[in-house]
Every structure is written in C-alpha cells, then in structure tokens.
Amino acid sequence: MSQRLWRASVAHPRRVFLLTAVLCLLAMAAMPRVKIDTDPENMLAATQPERVFHNETKRRFALHDMIVVGQVSQHAEGIYNPQSLAALHRLNAEIAKLDGVIRADLMSLATVDNIRQAGLGTVRFEWLMSTPPADQAGALDLNAQLSRLPMFDNTLVSGDDKAAAIYVPIADKNQAYRIGGEIERLVAGLDSSDSFHITGLPIAEDRFGYEMFVQMAICAPLAALVIYLLMWLFFRNALFVAAPMLVAMGSVIITMGLLIGLGFSVHIMSSMIAIFLMPIAVVDAIHILSDFSERYRPGDDPKQVIESVLNDLFKPMLYTSLTTAVGFASLLLTPIPPVQIFGAFVAFGILLAFLLTLTLLPAFVASLSPKALQALTRHSEGGSLLTRWLPGLGRGALRARWPIVLLCLGLSVASAYGIARIEVNDNPTRWFKADHPIRVADRVLNQHFAGAYDAFMVLDNDIAALKDRLRDGWMAEADSAAQQLAIASLSQPGDLGPALQSALDRLDEGSLALDSELSDQWIERIEDAQRALAVFQQPEVLRYVEQLQAALQQSGLIGKSNALPDLVKTVHRELRSGEAEQFRIPDSQAAVAQTLLQFQSSHRPQDLWHFTTTDYRAAVVWLQLTSGDNQDMQAVEQWVQDYVAQHPLPDGLQLRWAGKTHLNRVWQGEMVTGMAQSLAGAFVVVLIMMIVLFRSLLLGLLAMLPLSLTIAFIYGAIGWLGKDYDMPIAVLSSLALGLSVDFAIHFIQRARAIYARQRDLQRTLAAMFDEPALAISRNAIVIAIGFTPLLLAPLVPYITVGYLLASIMAVSALVSLYLLTALLWAGNGWLLRHTAPRNPA
Structure with a gap:
C-alpha cells in the first residue's frame, strides 16, 4: 500500500x-x-x-488581579518630597480614569484613609493625601501619619522611604498589557525626575502573550530560512x-x-x-x-x-x-x-x-x-567536508570502542548525579530576559517593597463541623418546640446564618407559645451559635491569626502580611487612648464588632470585605512575597503546614491557599509528575516498537541507548549548571525521546541491511559511514544550527528551546555514530552478524 x-x-x-x-x-x-x-x-x-x-x-x-506601579525617587528625603508626591497624586488620578481599572479599589497614598482619634470612643477617617503637600514640612508630616498605619507600611511606601507604589486592580487580566501600555504613556507625560516601573504577574503574563506572537512571526520564518540555506549548502x-x-x-x-x-x-x-x-x-x-x-x-x-x-x-x-x-x-x-x-x-x-x-x-x-x-x-x-571526515570517524569509533563505552558509562554516572541536583522551579516573570523592562521593574520594586507577588492564606469556618457540635448540644436539651425549631434550622439548605436568624425571629415574635424563661434560654443559645458562626469576630481566633502572622514574618520567607487583626488593632487604638499599648486585639467579641462597625464608616468600607466575609465566617491573610518562584512559594506553604502542626488551628477552622503564585506552584508540581509519567510510558512504548521493528530484544535495547544517554546527559547538564527545571525543559524531554531514537533506528536498520548484502564487517563499516552517516550528520547539523535564531529572542522559553534543540541533536547524533559503532562491531561484530537479516532484500 x-x-x-x-x-x-x-x-x-x-x-x-x-x-x-x-x-x-x-x-x-x-x-x-x-x-x-x-x-x-x-x-x-x-x-x-x-x-x-x-x-x-x-x-x-x-x-482582583493587580498591576503594580512603582515610583522611585533619588531625592534626599526619598519619596517624601512635594514634587514626587504631586507626580504620584496626578498619576493616580489619571490611572483611575482608565477603562478596565476598578477605581474603588485603586490603592495608593492618594486613595487610602488616615485613621485618627476624634475623641475617646470616636474615630475619624480622612483621606491620607487628598491633595499633595505644598511644602517639605507637609511631606514629612505625611510620613509621620503613615507610620501609624502598619497595613500600608512597606506596601504603599517602601521601608527605606525611597519608593511609593500604586496598586491597580483590573477587571480583566487579559487587558493587563493594554492597561500597562496606557500607564506607560501617562508616566511619559509626567513632569518628574523619578523613575517609574510597572510589574505584576497579570502584566507579565499578558505581555508575554503579545511578544510570543511577535517571536512566532520572526523566529519561525528566520529558522526556516536558516534550515533552507544549510540544506542548500549540502545539496x-x-x-x-x-x-x-x-x-x-x-x-x-x-x-x-x-x-x-x-x-x-x-x-x-x-x-x-x-x-x-x-x-x-x-x-x-x-x-x-x-x-x-x-x-x-x-x-x-x-x-x-x-x-x-x-x-x-x-x-x-x-x-x-x-x-x-x-x-x-x-x-x-x-x-x-x-x-x-x-x-x-x-x-x-x-x-x-x-x-x-x-x-x-x-x-x-x-x-x-x-x-x-x-x-x-x-x-x-565533488564531495564535501563531511564525506571526507565521516569515514575516519567510523574507523576511529571502531578502534576506540572500549574507551567509548567506558566514557559513556562515566557520563551516565555524572549525569545521574546532575539529575539528582535538578530543582523544579518556574516564574512567569523570568520568562523575559534579565534586561527586559518587566524583569527590571520586578527586580527594583522587590528590592524596595515587601513584595510584588501575592499569595492568600484562606481560613474558613467548617460549617459542617459547627452544625454537628450544635446538634449534639441541642439534642441533649429537653424536648420542646424551641428545640425542634433550633435543630431544624441546622438542616436548612444553604447558608447557616439566615436559618439561625429565621429561628431567632420566630422565637422573638412568640409564635411558639413558650414560657418566657424557656424562650429566653433558646434565644441565648441561638445567639451563641450566631457568634460561633462569626468566628472572625472572636478575640482568641484573631490572636491566633496575629501570632501566625508574626511567626511567618520572623521566618524571613515573606516580605509582609496583612489581615483582619491589623485593621482591628489600628481602629481599636484610635477608639481608646491612641497610645501604642492600645494597638491590640480587644478582649471581647462585642468590642471587636465595634471596631469593625467603626471601619465601615470609612471612605473605603469595601476594604473590610477583602479580608473577611460579611458573616465573618472566613478570612484571608494577604501575603506579599519578593519572589514569584515556585520554590519560594512551596517553602512558605511548607512552613505554615509545620507551624499549624505544632500550633493547631482553633476548633472548626480550615486553612487553604489561593493566589496566582500558589496556582503556579500547583501546576508546576502536576507538570513534573505528569511529565515523568508520560516519559516513562512513552519509553516503554518506544522500546516495544524497537523490539518489533528489529525482531530482537538486544537490538531493541541497543536502539534505546542513544535516547537514554541523550536525555540523561542533557538533564544532567541542566542539574550541573544549576538551571531550574521549568516548563520548556520539561516538554523538551518528549522531543529528546522522539528525535534521539531516530538516528539509532536509521543507523541500526541500515547497518543490518548493508551487512546482509555485503557479509563483510569492514565493507559494511565503510558503507555505513558513507550515505547513512552523512544523512544523520546533515540532519543533526540542520536542526542544531537551524534554530540558532531562537537564541536572539527576548523570551527565555524560546531561547531554552533553541539551546536544547541544538544540544539534543548534537548529543544524540554523536552517541548514535560512536556508541552504536562500538557496540555493533564489538567482539568481531557478534551482534551485527547474529541479528542481520538472512535475506539481503
């Protein structure tokens, strides 16, 4: 056919x-x-x-996904000077007008509240910088005010006072590149000597997509041209x-x-x-x-x-x-x-x-x-350099067959050690070259601030466990209509809060015809259940989160954390004396509720719901990290896991992770496991195909040697060089498997066919290093050199593909020509003589 x-x-x-x-x-x-x-x-x-x-x-x-805009000043007073603050205020106002920006959540010195005491038991919320200060004294006063707001320290202004940041929440992360470009144009229109940098995972990812297609349009045709020219050189x-x-x-x-x-x-x-x-x-x-x-x-x-x-x-x-x-x-x-x-x-x-x-x-x-x-x-x-060089290569491989075998064994051992040193790690920001504006911005801002990378530690009340505890306690009470009503509320579909409130309303209206004492007892029990549901109004729970934040900060693994306790402590201090000793968690749930109610009268009441849900049954701890590497995120998660094992969460709480940095770690972990499984599965299938092709277990195993050594050598070298195992490197294992076996198939199949006709080892060797070896060498050269244009790309994954393609082809071709010659002709060509087909056709 x-x-x-x-x-x-x-x-x-x-x-x-x-x-x-x-x-x-x-x-x-x-x-x-x-x-x-x-x-x-x-x-x-x-x-x-x-x-x-x-x-x-x-x-x-x-x-929301956020773009981070950093402003770095070289002024003697750092960012706290009238000119820098005026530029920041103007830029903030212009960014707020951009389509796709969530204006209400835009966060900078110009859009957050200063929380101050307005008399005992009263808090005043006023814009921290409604207008930029007119003189240096006003700028320094702003610094003093910010020092009393720990949630913004090293977040809105760097710890060294040299830089300020604007956090730009966007409605659609797919618009990050467009919005980033518009912010760049706004910066260009500022009359400021400060340097501005734009970073954040959303803009890095969207920018990569744009540049990815530019590279597809340039590198792929250029690679095709180089391949064409190389083949023209050959033919x-x-x-x-x-x-x-x-x-x-x-x-x-x-x-x-x-x-x-x-x-x-x-x-x-x-x-x-x-x-x-x-x-x-x-x-x-x-x-x-x-x-x-x-x-x-x-x-x-x-x-x-x-x-x-x-x-x-x-x-x-x-x-x-x-x-x-x-x-x-x-x-x-x-x-x-x-x-x-x-x-x-x-x-x-x-x-x-x-x-x-x-x-x-x-x-x-x-x-x-x-x-x-x-x-x-x-x-x-006329011949060529390859045709003159290859016969000598064949004779040299035959003479040095045992040193070649020993060298391959030694390289295998060294490669195994290098593979053991490989570390799985990736970071979308590092998909750009070190001098790319996004990489520069990432480096500068993470040097100044607590971190431009986000992770969210989510603490949630286990409602099922709470229902079980309530049911066990209420079942032990004397049977009554109130008991049945309360227990029935635990079985209502949907959220527990409305069901409890419904039961409480029926008790208040007196429709159950209970005596007042029994009614009051059940009203108190249900109100206790409501307070238990609002777990993040409980002082002991907030103190646990506070201690976890402090310990995590001391670990050095994060730049900073912000959570509900920080907000509660700040408002509580101003409700009381305003002195530092009142910067603490209140002693009662009612007092905590009061601080939260006070905050809801601020200019940004929605900020409270970024840290907790409206029913206070769940809360989030916002972690700022100076690195988006998977390894660093993994270290944070492992540290928290160990801490929780030694300091158990309050009863009924669960801890899980969210955030882009966490998701990147998850898919990297799944990719490594999945790639290992796919490589192992493909290896077995290819081995079976080799055995079927050559109808010989020995030749099947021999054909797998070049690909095995190539994969081991390439990935061993990655380990020795200290390069992280990232997405393109993982995927290239499939390319290594497929292309490395190609040369072996051609070499073994042609050697067997030629020997079947010649029945002479020396003539077979000479014939093998004529056209078959020439074709293998041409293939290796075309692909290895043909993709050097990828090395000029500004995107690191493309550069990695270029380097590894060249390495895979070079190594697999050399291993096939040298090692297979050494093994097939070893022992007076025992393997070749015993596996060659008897029928020359």
Whole structure:
C-alpha cells in the first residue's frame, strides 16, 4: 500500500500539489479566528480543585488581579518630597480614569484613609493625601501619619522611604498589557525626575502573550530560512531543497489551522508547535535527499530513483515518525490541558509530515527536469567536508570502542548525579530576559517593597463541623418546640446564618407559645451559635491569626502580611487612648464588632470585605512575597503546614491557599509528575516498537541507548549548571525521546541491511559511514544550527528551546555514530552478524 501511495504521487504530481494547496488554504482560512490564551492559570483544568477554590476565593473576598506601579525617587528625603508626591497624586488620578481599572479599589497614598482619634470612643477617617503637600514640612508630616498605619507600611511606601507604589486592580487580566501600555504613556507625560516601573504577574503574563506572537512571526520564518540555506549548502540545488521546506511549511500551516479551526486557543505551549514541527518535518526528507543525491546520475529516471530510495527508507522512516509521535502523544497522560493539546497536535503534525514526505516530496523531486538535477550531481561527485571526515570517524569509533563505552558509562554516572541536583522551579516573570523592562521593574520594586507577588492564606469556618457540635448540644436539651425549631434550622439548605436568624425571629415574635424563661434560654443559645458562626469576630481566633502572622514574618520567607487583626488593632487604638499599648486585639467579641462597625464608616468600607466575609465566617491573610518562584512559594506553604502542626488551628477552622503564585506552584508540581509519567510510558512504548521493528530484544535495547544517554546527559547538564527545571525543559524531554531514537533506528536498520548484502564487517563499516552517516550528520547539523535564531529572542522559553534543540541533536547524533559503532562491531561484530537479516532484500 505504501508503494502505491508514492508511485501514485510520482505519477500524478499536479494532483498532489493541488490537494496540498487546498488543505493549506483551508487551514489558513481558519486562522483569523485565532483565540489567544496567555494565562498560566489555564495550565490547570477548569474543574481542578485548587483552581476552583482560587476563583471562589476571588469571588468571596472581591479580590482582583493587580498591576503594580512603582515610583522611585533619588531625592534626599526619598519619596517624601512635594514634587514626587504631586507626580504620584496626578498619576493616580489619571490611572483611575482608565477603562478596565476598578477605581474603588485603586490603592495608593492618594486613595487610602488616615485613621485618627476624634475623641475617646470616636474615630475619624480622612483621606491620607487628598491633595499633595505644598511644602517639605507637609511631606514629612505625611510620613509621620503613615507610620501609624502598619497595613500600608512597606506596601504603599517602601521601608527605606525611597519608593511609593500604586496598586491597580483590573477587571480583566487579559487587558493587563493594554492597561500597562496606557500607564506607560501617562508616566511619559509626567513632569518628574523619578523613575517609574510597572510589574505584576497579570502584566507579565499578558505581555508575554503579545511578544510570543511577535517571536512566532520572526523566529519561525528566520529558522526556516536558516534550515533552507544549510540544506542548500549540502545539496547546492535551490529547487531540490525547496521540497523539504514545502513539507515543513505545509505541516505547520495545516496543523495550526486545524488547531484553531477546532476552537482551541493558542496557548503559551501551542505557540511552540511551529518551532517543534519545523525540524522534525525535515528529518525524513533529508534522509531521502541524501540517498537520492548519492544514487542519481545523469540519464537516470528520477522517478525510478526516488521510488528505489523510498523502498529502502520507508521502514526506518515509518518507525522514526511513529516513535517521535508517540513521544509527543505521551503528553496526553499529563493532567495539564495546554500540554495535552500541544502533545496531541505535534503528534498529528509529525504523522502529517510523514505523509507529505511520502507524497509531496517524491512528486516534487520527480517533477524536476534533468537540467535542474545536474547541479546536484556535480556537487555529489565533488564531495564535501563531511564525506571526507565521516569515514575516519567510523574507523576511529571502531578502534576506540572500549574507551567509548567506558566514557559513556562515566557520563551516565555524572549525569545521574546532575539529575539528582535538578530543582523544579518556574516564574512567569523570568520568562523575559534579565534586561527586559518587566524583569527590571520586578527586580527594583522587590528590592524596595515587601513584595510584588501575592499569595492568600484562606481560613474558613467548617460549617459542617459547627452544625454537628450544635446538634449534639441541642439534642441533649429537653424536648420542646424551641428545640425542634433550633435543630431544624441546622438542616436548612444553604447558608447557616439566615436559618439561625429565621429561628431567632420566630422565637422573638412568640409564635411558639413558650414560657418566657424557656424562650429566653433558646434565644441565648441561638445567639451563641450566631457568634460561633462569626468566628472572625472572636478575640482568641484573631490572636491566633496575629501570632501566625508574626511567626511567618520572623521566618524571613515573606516580605509582609496583612489581615483582619491589623485593621482591628489600628481602629481599636484610635477608639481608646491612641497610645501604642492600645494597638491590640480587644478582649471581647462585642468590642471587636465595634471596631469593625467603626471601619465601615470609612471612605473605603469595601476594604473590610477583602479580608473577611460579611458573616465573618472566613478570612484571608494577604501575603506579599519578593519572589514569584515556585520554590519560594512551596517553602512558605511548607512552613505554615509545620507551624499549624505544632500550633493547631482553633476548633472548626480550615486553612487553604489561593493566589496566582500558589496556582503556579500547583501546576508546576502536576507538570513534573505528569511529565515523568508520560516519559516513562512513552519509553516503554518506544522500546516495544524497537523490539518489533528489529525482531530482537538486544537490538531493541541497543536502539534505546542513544535516547537514554541523550536525555540523561542533557538533564544532567541542566542539574550541573544549576538551571531550574521549568516548563520548556520539561516538554523538551518528549522531543529528546522522539528525535534521539531516530538516528539509532536509521543507523541500526541500515547497518543490518548493508551487512546482509555485503557479509563483510569492514565493507559494511565503510558503507555505513558513507550515505547513512552523512544523512544523520546533515540532519543533526540542520536542526542544531537551524534554530540558532531562537537564541536572539527576548523570551527565555524560546531561547531554552533553541539551546536544547541544538544540544539534543548534537548529543544524540554523536552517541548514535560512536556508541552504536562500538557496540555493533564489538567482539568481531557478534551482534551485527547474529541479528542481520538472512535475506539481503
């Protein structure tokens, strides 16, 4: 059937060209419907529990994604000078007008309240900086006022007084790049000598999406051009090397068009499909062109020559395509949707490229005129540096076979140690180069402030446990209508608060005909239950949170935390004497409730509901971190877990995490586990395929050596160099598996076929390091050098892909040529002689 396919393509090339063009046009027609998704949150499934809880937390506490604008002053008094404060006030007013900014929650010196005493038992709330101070004395007075507001210290103004910040909440994180650009234009219009920086995870993620497509538009075509020029250098025939480029471009266009046409978003992962497909799509074509250029001579029928080449190469090409596709399809085993989509469509693209290689390539080559092929013949007869160098490489590998084996063993041990040193870590901000404005802003602001990264520690009252405690206590009371009413309220659907209030209202109206003493007893019991429900009005609970905050601050793992106790203590101090000793949690729940009621008369009463729910049954501790690295977030979560184990939470409380920094840690952890599972699964499948292909367990294991050593060496080097194991590095393990085995398949299959004809080890070695080794070397060089344009990209994931693609190809090619030669010819070629097919055909 395969022979009929390429024979039909050679016989009817125009039909092949037309069908390919139609498929490409249909794919391109779907591309205007592209949907962009740069949100790392979507690395987790929409139903993933941590993501569901994160979004629920944002809804319950009215939390929004924020852009952080930092202003750094070189004035002798730092930020506290009239000029800097005037610029901040003006910038704040202009930002508030931007579309997409949640004005009510905009937070800076110009939009928060100063909390002051207005007489014993009274608090006055007034804007901290309604107008910028007119002189230096007013600026310094502002500093003194801010020092009494610990919630804003090192948050709105840095601890060294050199910088101020504006926290810009946005309604849609997908508008972060646009809003950030508008803020940059506002800054440019300020008459200020201060430096301004804009950062925050939302803007980093959205900015990455924008630059990602700029790089796709530049690097992918530039890489294609470099690959084309390298192949022209090998074959010296522009028309001849156009064929594999058409295969590659057709594979990329049809695959991306299908992805977009089926309604999938182009994510950070799927944006790399073109970059991954480009080198893989030309691999088989280079083998075919190398073999064709060695066989074709003037006067030959190119159709017969290309058919002869395909007959010899079909089986190894089929298995290399299948194994590479299996490597990427194994990503479907990961629990991360964008990675699954990436793996599925790259696998599809690989199989599509194989089909186009069997149809479009022979149709194109067969349609070339004899005159167009003359340059190819002249170049082939003249030889090249590779053709002169490779035979010596083969003889050298044979002479040094045992040192080569020992060297590989030594590298394996060193690689294992390097792999043990790998640390899993990622941070979307570090997807940009160190000199990128976002990286610079991140570095500067995190040096000055408590941190530009958010995490939220959510403490929630376990209502089910509270209901059980209440039910047990009330069941022990004497049977009465009030008892039945109270117990029934615990079984009402929905929230417990309204059910308790309903029961309390019925008791107050006297409709149960109870004596006054019994009615008063049950009213008191239900009011106690309401107070137990409002757990974050209880002094002992607030003190626990206060102690947890203090201990976490002392750990040095966070820059700062803000929570309900900070607000309560500040208002309580001003309600009392205003002195420092009154900066504490009140002694009764009623006194706590009074401070909270007082705060609700401020200019920003909604700030209270960012820290607690309206029924006071849940609260959030806002953590500021100076690093968004997963390792640092993991350290904070582990520290809290250990603290809670030693200092148990108050009865009925539960602790969970939310926030972008936490979600990034979650999906990174799932990615590592999923990648390990997919790699292991793909390794087993590829091994089985090798055994089936060669019909030999020994040769199957031998074919797995290059990929095993390549993966071990590359990831060992990552560990030795101290580079973090991040998203692109994890995904490239699939590329390493697929491409590393390709060379081994071609080398072993061709060696067996040649030996079956020659029945002579030396002649087989000489023949192997002619065309087969030449094709392997050309492939390695084309891909390794062809993707060096990626090293010029401003986005680190693309640079990582470029480096690792080159490393994978170089290492796998060298291991295949050296190690397989050493092992196949070891012991007077025992393995080759005993596994070569008896039938030369």
